[in-house]
Amino acid sequence: MASPDDSWTARSLAVQAMGKIDEPTRGVVPPIHVTTTFIRDPDNQYRTGNIYGRPDNETVREAESVIAMLEDARSAMVFGSGMSAAVAVFLALKPGDHIVAPKVMYWALRNWLMKDAAEWGLVTDFVDTADLAAVEAAIRPGMTRLIWLETPANPLWTITDIAGIAEIARRHSVRVAVDSTGATPILTRPLDFGADIVMHSATKYLNGHSDVLAGALATRAEDDFWARIRRVRAIQGLILGPFEAFLLIRGMRTLGLRVKAACENAMALATRFANHADVHDVLYPGLPSHPGHALAARQMTGGFGGMLSIRLRGGEAQAVAAAGRVRLWKRATSLGGVESLIEHRASIEGEGTPCPTDLLRLSTGIEDVEDLFADLDAAIRAARG
Numbered sequence: 182m183a184s185p186d187d188s189w190t191a192r193s194l195a196v197q198a199m200g201k202i203d204e205p206t207r208g209v210v211p212p213i214h215v216t217t218t219f220i221r222d223p224d225n226q227y228r229t230g231n232i233y234g235r236p237d238n239e240t241v242r243e244a245e246s247v248i249a250m251l252e253d254a255r256s257a258m259v260f261g262s263g264m265s266a267a268v269a270v271f272l273a274l275k276p277g278d279h280i281v282a283p284k285v286m287y288w289a290l291r292n293w294l295m296k297d298a299a300e301w302g303l304v305t306d307f308v309d310t311a312d313l314a315a316v317e318a319a320i321r322p323g324m325t326r327l328i329w330l331e332t333p334a335n336p337l338w339t340i341t342d343i344a345g346i347a348e349i350a351r352r353h354s355v356r357v358a359v360d361s362t363g364a365t366p367i368l369t370r371p372l373d374f375g376a377d378i379v380m381h382s383a384t385k386y387l388n389g390h391s392d393v394l395a396g397a398l399a400t401r402a403e404d405d406f407w408a409r410i411r412r413v414r415a416i417q418g419l420i421l422g423p424f425e426a427f428l429l430i431r432g433m434r435t436l437g438l439r440v441k442a443a444c445e446n447a448m449a450l451a452t453r454f455a456n457h458a459d460v461h462d463v464l465y466p467g468l469p470s471h472p473g474h475a476l477a478a479r480q481m482t483g484g485f486g487g488m489l490s491i492r493l494r495g496g497e498a499q500a501v502a503a504a505g506r507v508r509l510w511k512r513a514t515s516l517g518g519v520e521s522l523i524e525h526r527a528s529i530e531g532e533g534t535p536c537p538t539d540l541l542r543l544s545t546g547i548e549d550v551e552d553l554f555a556d557l558d559a560a561i562r563a564a565r566g
């Protein structure tokens with residue numbers, strides 16, 4: 182492979198998956214490496230560094246090199262899902278360690294922290310991470326090891342000041358990890374704001390086609406903690422499979438284009454629904470009315486994301502009925518694909534959710550925005566009580 186030129190932008194490098202080609206054939210797309218085992222040298226060494234498929238796979242490494250480049254990270258690791266990536270970070274802590282996490286965050290991870298992680302000996306306090314003083318007050322000296330953030334945070338799209346929290350964390354020698362699934366490295370690079378680790382559900386925007394389940398971590402330093410996470414992945418077999426890694430690489434080639442188009446559509450829809458007779462609130466950091474707008478404008482570059490939520494005057498009944506009537510929007514969980522998805526979020530989050538029951542979560546895809554507006558507008562009107 183011609184080595185990447187320092188002057189090439191992240192966009193050019195991602196489009197060409199770091200310029201990697203298949204050397205034997207000179208094919209522009211490298212093959213999928215499926216081997217699970219590697220030949221030992223006659224003198225008993227493994228000079229390639231490859232020993233066994235649970236830690237070692239070349240296609241996985243190719244995906245990781247793109248993610249590390251996009252996040253300006255020292256190293257990246259990909260996993261079989263976003264949850265396995267996140268859980269690997271927490272399992273690299275020790276029983277008795279304390280975590281500060283957001284009140285608004287991906288619900289399945291919040292539930293895992295509240296129940297399973299607590300049984301395993303981790304102690305978590307959930308705070309409003311938009312409130313820097315509250316985050317600092319929650320730190321328990323000598324016990325807190327990790328501050329977990331998510332920004333914009335699912336499903337209210339609250340914004341957290343990564344640099345502000347990283348500064349507090351540094352003073353207390355605590356690590357900061359950021360679930361940046363909604364922002365993508367196109368809009369925010371958390372390591373540039375002082376975070377230590379960035380996490381993605383790569384199932385979402387990084388892959389972008391709703392056909393791969395994957396997770397990713399990227400780190401500022403290849404330190405002992407990173408080595409512990411790598412060990413968790415290797416021992417538990419959490420590594421992404423090579424076919425999925427190949428599809429993830431293919432998806433990331435168009436990440437910049439897809440995210441830009443989704444942001445434009447989301448902004449247009451947010452603006453139009455903010456003036457809709459049936460909508461009493463639009464939660465989108467791109468709107469000046471959003472409490473995190475000024476911060477998002479500093480922390481996000483090139484757009485405010487493809488995710489927004491709308492709250493209907495007709496309450497839960499109208500929200501559920503509207504979701505039931507869409508035709509172009511697809512009624513499904515998940516986000517970040519090229520197709521637009523709609524979800525009555527409170528139904529899936531269940532007990533303890535901060536999600537209001539009149540809320541519809543919208544993952545804006547890259548379809549024609551006029552079609553998207555017309556379809557949802559018609560569904561909302563038809564769902565009036």
Ligand code: PLP
Nearest residue numbers: 262263264287335362382384395
């Ligand atoms: N983080 C966020 C913000 C998510 O939206 C999701 C999935 O919806 C996850 C993490 C978990 O990722 P996965 O479904 O790939 O395990």
